[in-house]
Amino acid sequence: MTRGGLTYPALCVLGILLFLALQYSNAFYSGIIASILIWTVAVSGLNVVAGLGGYPSLMQGGFYGIGAYASTLALNDGLALPLAILAAIAVAAIAGLLVGLAFARTRGQYFAIGTLFFGVVVNLVLTNGASLTGGPLGLSVPLAFASTADLNIAIAASAAAAMMLVHAIGRSRIGRHLTALREDEDYAEHLGVPTGRMKLLGFTISAGFGGFAGFLIAQYNGAISPDLFNYTVGFVMFVALSLGGAARLAGPLLGSALIVGVPDLLNLPSGAGMLLVGIVFVVVIIIAPDGLIGAAQSLAARLRARPAPAR
Amino acid sequence: MILQALSNGIVLGALFALLGAGLTLVYGVMDIPNFAQAGIVTIGAYLMVALAQGAQLPFFLAVLIAVAATAALSVATERLAYRFVRTRPLAAPVVALGLLLVLDNSALEIWGGDHISLSPPYAASVLQLGPITVPGVGVAVILIAAAALAALWALLRHTKMGRAIRAVSQNPEAAAIIGIDLERQYINAFLISGVLAGVTALAYAPTYAVFPYMTDSVILNGFVAVIIGGLGNVWGAAIAGLALGLVESFGAVYLSAAYQTLIGFAVLLAVIAVRPGGLFTGGARRIA
Numbered sequence: 230m231t232r233g234g235l236t237y238p239a240l241c242v243l244g245i246l247l248f249l250a251l252q253y254s255n256a257f258y259s260g261i262i263a264s265i266l267i268w269t270v271a272v273s274g275l276n277v278v279a280g281l282g283g284y285p286s287l288m289q290g291g292f293y294g295i296g297a298y299a300s301t302l303a304l305n306d307g308l309a310l311p312l313a314i315l316a317a318i319a320v321a322a323i324a325g326l327l328v329g330l331a332f333a334r335t336r337g338q339y340f341a342i343g344t345l346f347f348g349v350v351v352n353l354v355l356t357n358g359a360s361l362t363g364g365p366l367g368l369s370v371p372l373a374f375a376s377t378a379d380l381n382i383a384i385a386a387s388a389a390a391a392m393m394l395v396h397a398i399g400r401s402r403i404g405r406h407l408t409a410l411r412e413d414e415d416y417a418e419h420l421g422v423p424t425g426r427m428k429l430l431g432f433t434i435s436a437g438f439g440g441f442a443g444f445l446i447a448q449y450n451g452a453i454s455p456d457l458f459n460y461t462v463g464f465v466m467f468v469a470l471s472l473g474g475a476a477r478l479a480g481p482l483l484g485s486a487l488i489v490g491v492p493d494l495l496n497l498p499s500g501a502g503m504l505l506v507g508i509v510f511v512v513v514i515i516i517a518p519d520g521l522i523g524a525a526q527s528l529a530a531r532l533r534a535r536p537a538p539a540r
Numbered sequence: 541m542i543l544q545a546l547s548n549g550i551v552l553g554a555l556f557a558l559l560g561a562g563l564t565l566v567y568g569v570m571d572i573p574n575f576a577q578a579g580i581v582t583i584g585a586y587l588m589v590a591l592a593q594g595a596q597l598p599f600f601l602a603v604l605i606a607v608a609a610t611a612a613l614s615v616a617t618e619r620l621a622y623r624f625v626r627t628r629p630l631a632a633p634v635v636a637l638g639l640l641l642v643l644d645n646s647a648l649e650i651w652g653g654d655h656i657s658l659s660p661p662y663a664a665s666v667l668q669l670g671p672i673t674v675p676g677v678g679v680a681v682i683l684i685a686a687a688a689l690a691a692l693w694a695l696l697r698h699t700k701m702g703r704a705i706r707a708v709s710q711n712p713e714a715a716a717i718i719g720i721d722l723e724r725q726y727i728n729a730f731l732i733s734g735v736l737a738g739v740t741a742l743a744y745a746p747t748y749a750v751f752p753y754m755t756d757s758v759i760l761n762g763f764v765a766v767i768i769g770g771l772g773n774v775w776g777a778a779i780a781g782l783a784l785g786l787v788e789s790f791g792a793v794y795l796s797a798a799y800q801t802l803i804g805f806a807v808l809l810a811v812i813a814v815r816p817g818g819l820f821t822g823g824a825r826r827i828a
Binding site for chain 2: 283285287331332334335337339341342343345346347349350353354356357460461464467468471500501503504506507508510511514515518
């Protein structure tokens with residue numbers, strides 16, 4: 230992803246700045262920043278399977294929903310906060326593993342369509358499994374943090390930690406194998422990369438991040454319902470990743486800020502907001518294939534490469 | 541009970557077949573999962589309501605204008621967006637979803653979010669076949685789908701345009717070598733799929749409510765039909781669509797109506813697990 234050893238300290242500083250922004254902005258801005266950061270966690274997870282591995286997963290919204298409901302149900306059963314977090318991550322990761330097994334042999338667009346369907350199924354189950362999920366009305370969430378400041382710390386730290394983890398994964402053996410998958414799956418397999426196992430691992434990791442983000446949004450919102458985890462959420466998360474820059478560390482943060490933050494900031498009605506997101510998004514994908522960060526980097530490289538003007 | 545489920549299933553299946561045929565045609569030629577087709581069907585349905593019930597045009601004139609508009613809109617998506625990502629397979633689904641956002645939310649901004657209904661002249665009629673009741677709009681879905689698919693078959697089989705589209709779908713490089721204008725066939729495929737979107741709106745809207753997101757989930761069944769039939773295979777999609785409609789209809793009666801879509805997903809998973817390339821794919825890709 231990025232070079233140099235400064236990434237971790239930089240992300241720590243970023244995390245602190247994000248916390249200060251969350252804590253000391255007025256309620257309006259603070260709400261927008263919190264949404265952006267929670268999305269950053271989920272989209273960073275998506276960055277593993279879709280950014281590194283090149284698998285266009287449109288189901289991250291499903292794991293997000295699974296995590297929100299799993300943690301809320303755990304808290305409702307009287308479990309402690311760490312166990313609720315564990316439940317969110319574990320249930321989502323297991324779901325990711327199972328879906329990964331089901332889709333193990335599908336690639337490319339079959340995969341995209343199949344995963345989109347998974348998002349619909351999650352929403353359907355949340356809506357219809359009323360005895361467990363409260364049906365269309367959803368559940369109210371027992372708040373597990375002592376104060377808003379604690380919750381803000383958790384959100385800011387999670388966003389920074391998610392980016393650090395994805396950075397670490399990207400530089401590890403798993404990351405290199407996933408990148409090989411993205412570049413050429415058949416060739417990677419030929420070279421001895423355990424492609425099947427790597428894919429499953431990638432799915433599981435991504436889903437776990439999604440589940441954890443779901444826990445955060447449930448805590449932040451105080452109430453959850455199936456329409457928060459509509460199947461379009463999964464594809465808008467993929468949009469956020471592509472817009473920011475897939476396989477780039479800051480891509481999820483930038484993409485989330487644009488997708489979640491800009492419509493909220495402009496206070497657009499949701500229809501006009503999504504219309505704008507759609508147009509901007511199609512244009513960016515067409516003119517900047519590597520997302521905005523990729524476009525900025527290639528622009529910078531071109532400026533550097535230009536010979537100095539003659540005097 | 542069985543007969544009623546059968547007739548419901550045929551109506552549903554005809555709709556899925558119609559959706560699947562339009563999707564898979566574009567897929568065959570350009571490798572694009574055209575989610576935007578859902579938005580085009582929705583806009584077509586709104587235009588029919590606006591022209592027939594708002595502007596008081598005769599119903600069939602309103603339908604004609606709406607179908608022409610969906611065809612133009614479909615070609616516009618190709619010209620303005622898809623053609624730039626033709627060589628980037630991973631960008632295609634993303635652009636398709638972006639276009640769907642644009643189309644759905646345009647409908648929301650223009651016509652509002654209320655559920656309205658499209659009432660064709662045959663809306664009140666009912667076909668009674670012994671113990672089975674089929675509403676007029678259901679009969680219309682079957683007739684419209686049968687006519688549209690037959691016309692599509694004739695077009696792909698027996699016209700120069702159809703042969704060129706099939707050639708591009710089977711092997712673009714070879715088609716270009718023998719002098720087929722690829723660009724032209726991309727536009728033709730989107731034109732035909734746009735007409736099919738308008739026809740789908742005519743079939744679908746009266747059986748259901750018209751609202752901005754009306755087609756978003758039903759189109760997924762179209763994709764299931766496309767995948768089961770083998771991407772790019774028009775007849776595979778039509779047959780798979782019909783079969784899927786029957787399975788979902790019987791599932792709704794005998795298992796659970798709430799989880800009807802889940803049944804479609806289960807069918808999809810079962811097929812993907814056994815044959816990742818779809819059921820009707822032979823050695824080479826064929827679309828007709």
